[in-house]
Structures are given as structure tokens and as C-alpha cells.
Amino acid sequence: MTNLPSAASVVQPLIAADAAPQFVRLTETHRKQVTLTLDGVAITALTGDTVLSAVLLHARRVRDTEFSGEPRAGFCLMGACQDCWVQLEEGTRIRACSTFVKDGMRVLTRPLGVTGA
Amino acid sequence: MTEKLRFDVLVVGGGLVGSSTALMLAKRGLKVGLFERRYCGAQASGVNYGGVRRQGRPAEQLPLAVRARSIWDRLPELVGTDGEFVVSGHLRLARSVADLAALEAYAQLANPYGLDLQLMSGPTFRRRYPWLGEAAVGGSLCPGDGHANPRVVSPAFARAARAAGADVREQTAVTNIVRAGERFVVQARHDSGAVIEVQSDWLVNAAGAWGNTVAGSFGEAIPMEPIYPNMWVTEPLPFFIDHNLGVYGGGIYARQVTRGNVVIGGGRGLGDGEYAQPLTETTRTVMRAACALLPALKDALLLRTWTGVEGSTPDDNPVIGFSRTTPRLLHAFGFSGGGFLLAPGVGEVLSDLVVEGATSTPLDAFSIERFA
Amino acid sequence: MSTTIDKNSMHRVVIVGAGPAGVRAAETLVAAGIAPVVIDEAPRAGGQIYRQPPADAGFARSKRTLYGMEAGKADAVHSTMTTLLAKIDYRPDTLVWGCGAAQLDTFHAGRQRTVLHSHLLIATGATDRVLPFPGWTLPGVYTLGAAQIALKSQGCAIGRRVVFAGTGPLLYLVAYQYAKAGAQVEAVLDTNPFSRQIAATPRLLRQPSTFAKGLYYVGWLAARGVRIERGVTLVRATGDKAVQAMTYRDGDQELTIPCDAVGFGYGLRSETQLADLAGCRFRFDALNRAWLPERDSAGRSSVPGVYLAGDGAGIAGADAAELAGRRAALAMLEDLGHRVGSADVQAQVAKLDRQLANIAQFRIGLEQAFAPPPDCASHWPDNMTVCRCEEIDAGTLRRCIRAGEASEINRLKALTRVGMGRCQGRMCGAAAAELLSAETGKPIAEAGRLRGQAPIKPVPLSIAMMDEASQADHLAAIPEHARDD
Numbered sequence: 001m002t003n004l005p006s007a008a009s010v011v012q013p014l015i016a017a018d019a020a021p022q023f024v025r026l027t028e029t030h031r032k033q034v035t036l037t038l039d040g041v042a043i044t045a046l047t048g049d050t051v052l053s054a055v056l057l058h059a060r061r062v063r064d065t066e067f068s069g070e071p072r073a074g075f076c077l078m079g080a081c082q083d084c085w086v087q088l089e090e091g092t093r094i095r096a097c098s099t100f101v102k103d104g105m106r107v108l109t110r111p112l113g114v115t116g117a
Numbered sequence: 118m119t120e121k122l123r124f125d126v127l128v129v130g131g132g133l134v135g136s137s138t139a140l141m142l143a144k145r146g147l148k149v150g151l152f153e154r155r156y157c158g159a160q161a162s163g164v165n166y167g168g169v170r171r172q173g174r175p176a177e178q179l180p181l182a183v184r185a186r187s188i189w190d191r192l193p194e195l196v197g198t199d200g201e202f203v204v205s206g207h208l209r210l211a212r213s214v215a216d217l218a219a220l221e222a223y224a225q226l227a228n229p230y231g232l233d234l235q236l237m238s239g240p241t242f243r244r245r246y247p248w249l250g251e252a253a254v255g256g257s258l259c260p261g262d263g264h265a266n267p268r269v270v271s272p273a274f275a276r277a278a279r280a281a282g283a284d285v286r287e288q289t290a291v292t293n294i295v296r297a298g299e300r301f302v303v304q305a306r307h308d309s310g311a312v313i314e315v316q317s318d319w320l321v322n323a324a325g326a327w328g329n330t331v332a333g334s335f336g337e338a339i340p341m342e343p344i345y346p347n348m349w350v351t352e353p354l355p356f357f358i359d360h361n362l363g364v365y366g367g368g369i370y371a372r373q374v375t376r377g378n379v380v381i382g383g384g385r386g387l388g389d390g391e392y393a394q395p396l397t398e399t400t401r402t403v404m405r406a407a408c409a410l411l412p413a414l415k416d417a418l419l420l421r422t423w424t425g426v427e428g429s430t431p432d433d434n435p436v437i438g439f440s441r442t443t444p445r446l447l448h449a450f451g452f453s454g455g456g457f458l459l460a461p462g463v464g465e466v467l468s469d470l471v472v473e474g475a476t477s478t479p480l481d482a483f484s485i486e487r488f489a
Numbered sequence: 490m491s492t493t494i495d496k497n498s499m500h501r502v503v504i505v506g507a508g509p510a511g512v513r514a515a516e517t518l519v520a521a522g523i524a525p526v527v528i529d530e531a532p533r534a535g536g537q538i539y540r541q542p543p544a545d546a547g548f549a550r551s552k553r554t555l556y557g558m559e560a561g562k563a564d565a566v567h568s569t570m571t572t573l574l575a576k577i578d579y580r581p582d583t584l585v586w587g588c589g590a591a592q593l594d595t596f597h598a599g600r601q602r603t604v605l606h607s608h609l610l611i612a613t614g615a616t617d618r619v620l621p622f623p624g625w626t627l628p629g630v631y632t633l634g635a636a637q638i639a640l641k642s643q644g645c646a647i648g649r650r651v652v653f654a655g656t657g658p659l660l661y662l663v664a665y666q667y668a669k670a671g672a673q674v675e676a677v678l679d680t681n682p683f684s685r686q687i688a689a690t691p692r693l694l695r696q697p698s699t700f701a702k703g704l705y706y707v708g709w710l711a712a713r714g715v716r717i718e719r720g721v722t723l724v725r726a727t728g729d730k731a732v733q734a735m736t737y738r739d740g741d742q743e744l745t746i747p748c749d750a751v752g753f754g755y756g757l758r759s760e761t762q763l764a765d766l767a768g769c770r771f772r773f774d775a776l777n778r779a780w781l782p783e784r785d786s787a788g789r790s791s792v793p794g795v796y797l798a799g800d801g802a803g804i805a806g807a808d809a810a811e812l813a814g815r816r817a818a819l820a821m822l823e824d825l826g827h828r829v830g831s832a833d834v835q836a837q838v839a840k841l842d843r844q845l846a847n848i849a850q851f852r853i854g855l856e857q858a859f860a861p862p863p864d865c866a867s868h869w870p871d872n873m874t875v876c877r878c879e880e881i882d883a884g885t886l887r888r889c890i891r892a893g894e895a896s897e898i899n900r901l902k903a904l905t906r907v908g909m910g911r912c913q914g915r916m917c918g919a920a921a922a923e924l925l926s927a928e929t930g931k932p933i934a935e936a937g938r939l940r941g942q943a944p945i946k947p948v949p950l951s952i953a954m955m956d957e958a959s960q961a962d963h964l965a966a967i968p969e970h971a972r973d974d
Contacts, residue, residue: 022628022629022647022731022749022750023639023643024645024646024649024672025645026644026645026646026671026672027550027644028547028548028549028550028643029644031546031548032546032547046546047543047546048542048546048547048643049643050643053639057645060628060629061731065880066376066377067353067376067880068880071628071731072626073628073629074631074635075626075630075632075635075877076616076617076632076634076916077631077634077635077638077642078537078616078634078638079530079946080616080760080912080915080916081632081912082878082910082912082947083877083911085418085911087416091415093416093417093949100543159900163903268904269903269904272904351950352911352947395943397587397589397603401601404952408951414950416951417949418947418948418949418950419947419948419952420909420910420911420944420947421909421944422942422944423942
């Protein structure tokens with residue numbers, strides 16, 4: 001049952017997948033800026049953003065799966081699904097949804113190879 | 118309403134040893150029953166490290182190990198899956214010059230059995246394995262050894278045994294065994310409550326960490342202690358560990374599977390003979406050793422730790438062969454953490470003993486007599 | 490580490506979780522003179538429902554904006570925690586990753602740390618209950634909880650044009666919160682027909698104000714012309730590298746809604762891994778359609794010294810969590826030898842028990858109104874991902890079950906890898922159980938439950954490099970309110 005009987009007949013355009021980032025800032029935009037790099041490219045975020053938010057305010061993916069290589073962009077945002085682990089350039093693994101951005105952070109969304117391998 | 122069954126051979130214990138024995142016997146035309154009190158391959162057979170290696174075994178195990186190793190190459194035709202068996206080579210690491218000498222000596226002992234051990238050290242070794250920590254000064258590589266997935270291999274043998282005609286019963290615990298005349302009379306109970314009574318000419322005790330209970334029924338319990346080897350697995354990582362790794366002197370072993378997870382073993386958990394839990398202390402110690410051995414792992418995520426119940430004998434050798442008290446009773450238990458490679462070979466050997474009364478593989482060192 | 494701790498010589502009370510249950514338990518204990526250790530995975534108290542935005546980051550929204558009609562309750566929980574801080578050992582940003590008979594393994598700031606306990610309250614809350622649909626792993630598809638966190642905690646919407654789907658009161662609440670915050674809500678797709686909500690009304694009236702709020706959110710959305718579809722089936726999310734549309738079925742019609750984000754969920758799922766590692770006995774709970782640790786009406790588990798409160802032991806909501814936290818703390822005090830026989834305390838206990846019983850009836854009504862789709866597994870195509878961590882599809886699970894190789898979930902996990910990934914089955918466990926039930930024809934309880942294994946969440950191997958194992962944590966040497974070192 002629908003509450004809008006006419007809804008089905010209205011044709012809406014599909015949104016191109018790469019056209020815009022995933023997340024949208026609705027509010028709290030006055031906070032202090034933070035500068036970090038994402039895959040080597042400088043981006044800005046706001047103090048109090050999680051790494052996940054910072055990445056998804058610029059892109060629609062945060063990692064690719066190990067097996068099929070399909071892109072992922074987090075899922076639960078509460079540290080349960082473990083689908084948002086990324087790596088810092090120095091090697092540390094962080095769970096993006098539960099880690100806050102810091103100035104100078106260098107985030108990678110694709111893993112480094114193993115040193116010496 | 119008791120179900121009555123009649124077998125040529127009843128195998129007690131559906132781990133890898135029991136399942137491969139049931140398979141070999143069924144293929145040789147015998148009427149075989151296999152009773153497993155939980156699920157086939159779910160105990161030590163399913164949760165062990167997964168090393169398929171001959172290197173490092175004492176001389177007395179090598180003939181059996183060589184025989185077993187050749188069966189591993191035939192897994193697809195035998196049980197319908199390769200069990201993710203990878204011939205990655207087994208690299209046994211030396212931490213000192215003394216270790217290197219010991220590895221050298223072992224190579225002299227083992228190479229006549231066809232292990233083809235290759236010793237490496239110095240700059241060549243460093244260049245070949247840049248991902249190894251500095252504490253490893255060299256190693257001995259057995260190119261034909263490897264590793265497989267125990268969760269998949271053990272149940273596959275049980276399935277193949279069933280397909281070959283064995284009557285495989287899971288969730289079926291043996292409650293009583295007696296000898297009546299020339300036969301074994303065995304009572305068993307399914308989890309549902311159904312009772313089964315079996316008469317069998319032969320009995321194979323492949324009850325793993327609980328093998329002593331069966332041996333004890335025939336007056337030949339051995340000094341076996343339960344041990345709880347700890348295991349860990351990491352998240353999938355870019356592939357970099359070429360070989361199944363061990364360290365001379367023991368303490369830690371590690372392998373990387375095709376999907377990228379690194380499986381690490383070492384140390385002991387805590388248990389009561391039936392169930393076991395990993396120990397945090399052990400995790401601390403072994404993870405430290407793992408990071409030292411494989412520096413690239415320090416940033417990797419640990420996903421799971423587990424342990425299982427394994428039977429360990431004073432000389433770390435299994436009991437394989439005829440009972441000393443009872444005709445047509447065969448024992449095969451107490452593998453002390455080294456049973457995974459051997460098990461398919463043990464199945465073949467036991468089937469020789471049933472069908473021919475003897476086997477070409479020397480078993481003297483595994484005789485239950487040594488504990489009499 | 491010594492395991493021969495004399496539990497009677499010195500008590501060590503530890504609470505895991507600082508949501509409504511953990512906070513009220515701490516408050517009750519402090520009032521009786523006990524100073525518990527309170528371990529919180531989050532950086533600030535409040536749990537998920539009363540989750541606070543990051544501190545010292547300039548977030549300015551009022552509690553009224555953040556929590557709407559729950560602002561008063563949220564503020565009360567936060568304020569209580571603030572006043573308790575001086576009297577408890579509060580450890581935020583700390584993951585409890587393992588649990589033994591008398592100790593917890595914790596991880597904080599890159600360091601492993603063992604915390605001993607003689608009395609442990611597990612108040613670990615819940616996550617969304619997830620049942621998959623084709624395309625659910627696409628970027629842009631999130632849980633309802635995630636959508637709410639993005640807004641509450643980050644001031645963001647999960648997308649420009651959001652479809653909310655699934656069922657449960659949270660579905661309407663989050664849609665309402667998004668629309669109110671100025672996000673574009675394309676549609677609300679409820680898998681339950683309205684008739685089920687009507688039928689549940691008598692029970693739902695046990696909590697009249699909660700019921701009224703629920704009606705309010707729906708009415709508000711309808712009044713603003715937000716499309717609400719009920720009694721539908723979710724068919725698939727589609728898109729090239731990210732979600733671009735959500736398709737559902739209504740009767741025999743398949744309809745597609747263009748979108749760039751989907752927030753979905755079917756109620757909540759208790760986080761029970763620590764209770765499992767602590768050795769608690771579990772029982773299948775038909776109402777929650779999940780295995781839960783057993784607890785008596787006071788919150789005692791089957792393990793002496795281990796207590797359970799809040800959504801982590803069965804979904805009952807934030808109000809029940811506060812009550813259960815108090816109740817479990819009173820039970821703990823009784824077991825610690827405090828006198829709880831006074832008329833005043835007896836009256837407290839009786840009132841808590843009555844209130845909890847009332848809420849329990851309400852919960853039955855909620856499950857009636859918002860049950861997860863029955864027979865959901867029959868809609869899952871073979872090529873749909875069930876385990877998103879390991880990328881195991883429904884077909885792989887079906888083949889294993891149909892071949893007779895697995896009739897229970899741990900066996901299924903061992904053979905197919907479902908549940909072996911980083912999330913340890915949190916996101917796929919319910920689906921795997923549904924598939925087992927559908928394929929074997931047996932009740933879902935017989936599918937069993939995934940055995941908990943430490944670490945309950947991934948930790949870096951390097952925790953072993955920096956820890957405090959060398960410092961013995963002897964109970965007798967430490968005053969109750971002091972930290973470990």
C-alpha cells in the first residue's frame with residue numbers, strides 16, 4: 001500500500017555514481033578545519049569528523065574488498081561491521097568510523113604492499 | 118528400539134585418522150562403521166594449524182610421513198577436494214649458528230628419505246627473504262612440504278568414506294565396549310537418544326584426545342596428557358609469506374593462505390580435557406614472537422584466536438598399531454600435535470594391518486607396548 | 490598473571506558499557522559506596538541511543554535538536570555520568586576484546602591491558618539486525634543506525650536522496666530526523682503492512698507515550714508528503730560502483746526509486762560476544778529471534794558474579810535499559826553482601842520489576858507490529874552476498890546445506906567461511922541462520938549460534954608489544970577506586 005498513489009508514474013533521473021561524494025553536510029559546518037591527505041591528495045575536513053566522514057565527503061568509497069575488489073563505503077558507522085578499515089601511510093590500520101581526523105593524517109584507501117616483499 | 122548393526126571394522130572417532138581409516142578400509146571392500154560423537158573433523162582434526170610437513174619429524178616418523186605425503190598429492194581423486202593443499206615448502210628457521218648446525222645435522226638424517234632439504238644462510242638468505250625479521254639467521258627449506266585447510270580436509274575424508282560405503286554416524290557417542298567371544302560388542306547413543314548396538318570383528322581406536330578412554334577399557338591406558346595448542350588468524354593481507362614457517366626449537370609457526378590470512382600457532386591455552394580456551398598470556402608472548410619473526414605483521418589485525426584438545430604422549434610419538442591385550446584391536450591416537458600430515462598415511466597403514474595383518478611401514482616406535 | 494585470586498578478599502566491580510544501562514548501574518553502585526570500573530568503547534558516555542557528538546570539536550546543536558523528544562532522558566544520562574566521574578574509574582575509548590573467568594582483556598591507545606573483576610556487569614547494547622538483499626554491499630547502503638549516527642554524531646546525511654527501508658520504529662524515527670534536518674527523504678519502505686501495527690495496538694498502549702511518539706513521526710512524515718510504502722518486499726539495490734536506485738515489490742508490481750543512499754534495518758540485535766566468552770548459558774529467545782544469554786528477572790546470568798542489563802541481553806529499549814541497569818546493580822549489591830532487605834529497597838525493586846514487565850509487554854507488541862519478513866531467505870538469489878566480509882554468497886551456503894554437510898551454523902562457518910571475517914558474524918549471522926532454517930526445514934533455533942571467539946573485534950597484533958603484563962595486578966594491593974597502575 002502506498003500513501004502516494006501517483007508516485008510510481010513520476011520518472012526520476014538516475015544519479016550518476018561518480019558525480020558527487022556519498023555524505024552530505026547538513027549542519028555544524030562552522031567547526032575548525034583540519035587538513036589531511038587522501039591517497040596522497042590534500043583534502044580538508046572539520047575537527048570532530050571521523051576519518052570515514054572525511055573520506056565520504058569527498059568520495060563514494062573507502063576501501064575495496066580483498067577478494068572481488070568491489071568498493072565499500074562503510075556500513076554500520078558504529079564499529080560493528082568492520083567494513084571501514086583503512087591504512088595510514090605509516091602502516092597503522094585504523095577503523096575509519098571510530099577514528100577522528102587529525103591534522104597531517106595521511107590516509108590510504110588502497111593497501112600498500114608489504115615492505116621488502 | 119535398539120538399532121543393531123554388524124561390521125567387519127568399527128572405527129571409533131571421526132577425526133582425520135578415523136575418517137581416512139574408514140575410507141581406506143571401505144575401498145578395500147570391508148564393511149566399515151565410523152562413529153563420531155560430535156561432527157567429523159570438528160575436533161583437533163579441524164582446528165589444528167594445518168601444516169603438512171615431513172621436515173622436523175624424528176627419524177622414526179619419517180617412513181610413515183613419506184608414505185602419508187604421497188597420499189596428499191592424490192586428495193582430489195581420493196576425497197573430491199584438494200583441501201586447499203599448497204606445496205609451499207616448509208622453511209624451518211635458525212636463530213643462531215648452533216641452530217644452523219642442528220638443521221645441517223637433521224638434513225643429513227632426513228635427506229635419505231627424500232626430503233631434499235636445502236640449507237640457506239647469510240646474505241643469500243637475507244635477499245631471498247627480506248620480509249623475515251633479523252632474528253632469523255638462516256633456515257632449512259623442504260620444498261615438497263606445505264599446508265592445507267584442516268576445516269575442509271577432515272570432513273572431506275568422512276564424506277568420501279561414506280561415499281565408499283562406510284556407515285558414518287555423527288552425533289553418535291560410544292557408551293560401552295566389551296569383547297564377547299571373537300567379537301567386539303559396542304553400545305552407542307545418538308544425540309536424539311536412539312541407541313545402537315554393534316557387533317564388529319575389528320575395532321579401531323581413533324578417538325584422538327579421548328583415545329585413552331578406549332585404551333583404558335582394554336587395560337592399556339597410556340600416559341597421555343591433553344594439550345591445548347593456541348592458534349590465531351589475521352585479516353587477509355597482501356601475499357608475502359612464501360612458505361609454511363617453523364622455527365628450530367619450536368615456539369611459533371606461521372603460514373599464509375591464498376586468501377591472504379596469516380595463521381599463527383604457538384603456546385598453550387587452558388582446558389579441562391573436554392573444552393579449551395586460549396590464554397591471553399600466550400597471545401601476548403606469541404604475538405610478540407610473530408611480530409619479531411614477521412615485522413610486517415605488527416600493523417595487521419588479529420581476527421580470532423582458538424584452541425582445541427590434543428593428546429600428547431611423553432615421547433611426542435603417537436600410538437599406532439596392535440593392542441597388546443586384545444586381538445583385532447588397533448590403536449591410532451596420541452599424535453601430540455603432529456597428526457595432520459600423518460593421518461592419511463595412518464589410515465592406509467591401519468587398513469594394511471586389518472587386511473594383511475602387517476604393513477611395510479615401520480611402526481615399532483609407535484607400539485603401545487612401550488608404555489606397558 | 491595470577492589466576493588464584495581470592496574473590497572474597499577484595500571486590501572489583503566492573504561495568505562494560507556506558508549506555509543507559511551501564512550509567513544507571515554505576516549510579517546505583519556509587520550510591521551504595523562502591524566505585525566501579527566503567528569501560529566504554531566510545532569516547533563519551535551515552536551508548537548508541539544517547540550518543541554524544543565528539544567533545545571539544547565545536548559541535549553546537551542542542552540536545553533538543555540531537556535527541557528530539559528524548560532530549561530530557563539523554564541529558565539526564567549524560568549529566569549523571571558527569572557527576573559520577575569523580576567517583577568511578579571511567580575508561581573511555583577502551584575495547585574489551587576478551588573475557589575470562591576473572592579478567593577482561595582490554596585495548597586502549599594501542600596498549601593491551603588486563604582488568605580483573607570479581608563482579609562484572611555486561612551492558613554492551615545492540616547493533617541493527619541486518620537481513621540482506623541483493624546489492625546491500627554497494628557503497629551508499631547503510632544500516633538505519635548508521636544513518637542516525639551520521640546525522641547525530643557528524644551532522645551529515647548518508648546521501649543526497651535517501652531511501653529508508655526495512656521495518657521497526659527506528660525506520661520512521663530516522664526518516665523523521667532526516668527530513669526534519671533538511672535531508673531529502675525519497676521514500677520509507679516498510680516491509681510490514683499497516684494492519685500488523687493496528688493488531689499490535691493493545692500491547693503498544695502499555696507504553697502510551699512511546700506509542701504516541703511513534704504515531705507522531707509517521708504522521709509528520711505523511712503530512713509533509715514523504716512517500717511511505719507498507720507491506721512491501723525489498724528486491725534489490727542497484728548501481729554502478731555505488732547505489733543509484735532501490736527496487737521493491739508491492740503486490741505483483743516491481744517499482745524502482747532513484748536514490749544515492751539507502752538506510753535499512755529490521756530492528757536490533759544484541760551484542761552478546763562477551764557474555765559468551767564469560768561462559769554464560771544461552772537460550773533461544775523467540776521474541777528476539779536470537780540466542781540470548783540467560784538472565785533472571787534481576788539480571789543475574791548463569792555465571793555467579795556476571796550480570797546482564799540493557800539491549801545487550803535482549804532488545805527492550807533505552808527506558809528498560811536504565812531500569813535494568815539499576816536492577817542488576819541492586820542484585821550485585823545484594824550478592825556483595827550489602828543489606829538490601831530494607832523496605833525502601835524492596836519497594837524500589839518491586840517498582841523496577843513492574844516497570845520492566847510493562848515494557849516487556851510493549852516489546853511483544855513491537856515485534857508483532859514490526860516483525861522481520863518471514864521466509865526472507867526464499868527471496869535471496871544464489872548470487873547475493875550473505876557474508877560481506879568474506880564475500881560468501883547464498884548459493885555457496887545452500888549447496889553446503891543441501892549436500893548434508895552442515896545443519897548447524899558453526900559447521901556451516903567452518904566449511905563455507907560465512908562468519909569468519911572481521912565482523913565475526915555480526916552482519917551475516919542472522920541471515921546464515923535464516924538460510925539454514927529455510928533449507929533444512931527446521932526451526933531457526935536448531936540452526937544454533939555462532940560461538941564467540943576472542944578478540945571480539947579486530948585488534949592489531951602489536952598490542953602484544955606494548956602492554957602492562959609485567960605489572961602484576963594484585964587485587965589486594967589496589968584500593969577500589971584506584972586505577973590499575
